[in-house]
Amino acid sequence: MRSFAGMISRASGGLSLDEALLRWEEEKEGTDARRLREAMGTRLDAMERSIVEAEEYRRSGRFVGHDGILLGRYVSQSRSLSGPFPLRACQIALAVATYNAAMGRIVAAPTAGSCGILPGLLFAYREIFGAERDQLLGALIVSGGVGEVIARRATLAGAEGGCQAECGAAGAMGAGALVFLRGGTAEAVAHGAALLLKSVLGLICDPVAGLVEVPCIKRNGLISGLAVAAADMALAGIRSVIPPDEVVDAMAAVGRALPEAFRETARGGLAATPTGRSLRKTLAEEAPDLEED
Numbered sequence: 001m002r003s004f005a006g007m008i009s010r011a012s013g014g015l016s017l018d019e020a021l022l023r024w025e026e027e028k029e030g031t032d033a034r035r036l037r038e039a040m041g042t043r044l045d046a047m048e049r050s051i052v053e054a055e056e057y058r059r060s061g062r063f064v065g066h067d068g069i070l071l072g073r074y075v076s077q078s079r080s081l082s083g084p085f086p087l088r089a090c091q092i093a094l095a096v097a098t099y100n101a102a103m104g105r106i107v108a109a110p111t112a113g114s115c116g117i118l119p120g121l122l123f124a125y126r127e128i129f130g131a132e133r134d135q136l137l138g139a140l141i142v143s144g145g146v147g148e149v150i151a152r153r154a155t156l157a158g159a160e161g162g163c164q165a166e167c168g169a170a171g172a173m174g175a176g177a178l179v180f181l182r183g184g185t186a187e188a189v190a191h192g193a194a195l196l197l198k199s200v201l202g203l204i205c206d207p208v209a210g211l212v213e214v215p216c217i218k219r220n221g222l223i224s225g226l227a228v229a230a231a232d233m234a235l236a237g238i239r240s241v242i243p244p245d246e247v248v249d250a251m252a253a254v255g256r257a258l259p260e261a262f263r264e265t266a267r268g269g270l271a272a273t274p275t276g277r278s279l280r281k282t283l284a285e286e287a288p289d290l291e292e293d
């Protein structure tokens, strides 16, 4: 699917959006819709497994430890400002992204750096509101449709488009999935995704010491919360003044205009702060094969 406009028109024929997307894939790419649904089911199961393993093994990254556990403790003290759903989504996202940093097995949806956001939103939704596996699977398929539009019109690579293309795209996919889970229209799905993308336009990729930890892990957590708000806004009838496809085109143009320092080179942003440079130096001393400044 190349556009949100196309996605909306495909869903107007009485099919649910997930089914419309699968049928489109079948017609255009020749992939059997039933097999595609099964393949997406294995990804969904792998996401669930990644949460179980992340919360059970509690491995830490090189620089980042157990933020998900800290957040869980804080929530249990009933002192939180946010509601249970965004907080649980954030907690899962932090845990899974940390598990990725510790070389755990995750689902790169759409990338390894942004791997916590979708599992956080989908499985926190199931925990808090209840949902059948089929509903979550439909939401995952819809999130894939959103991701495909972004991939085809822009990019999903931090090295090309900055973090707006990784955590931003994952947040947009998650916002679309939540709108779908709540029974929103295809138009609302597109606008939920667009509202999220607009709020992270220009987000740079600046991994400290080149590791997918700082700021990546916390961005997974925070953008999960943003996706919940974007979905609620879209479900409330709020629409992006700039049409969703134009938002993605703007994201692509911004990504192309980003200096190289802000596209995964670990030479700008937080990576270039005194602390970021010091952490890079420490790591280089421990592993001399890492390129020095």
Ligand code: SF4
Pocket (backbone or CB within 6 Å): 113, 114, 157, 158, 159, 162, 163, 164, 166, 167, 204, 205, 206, 207, 211, 212, 213, 215, 216, 219, 264
């Ligand atoms: S900062 Fe860069 S490496 Fe980290 S998640 Fe974002 S795009 Fe990926």
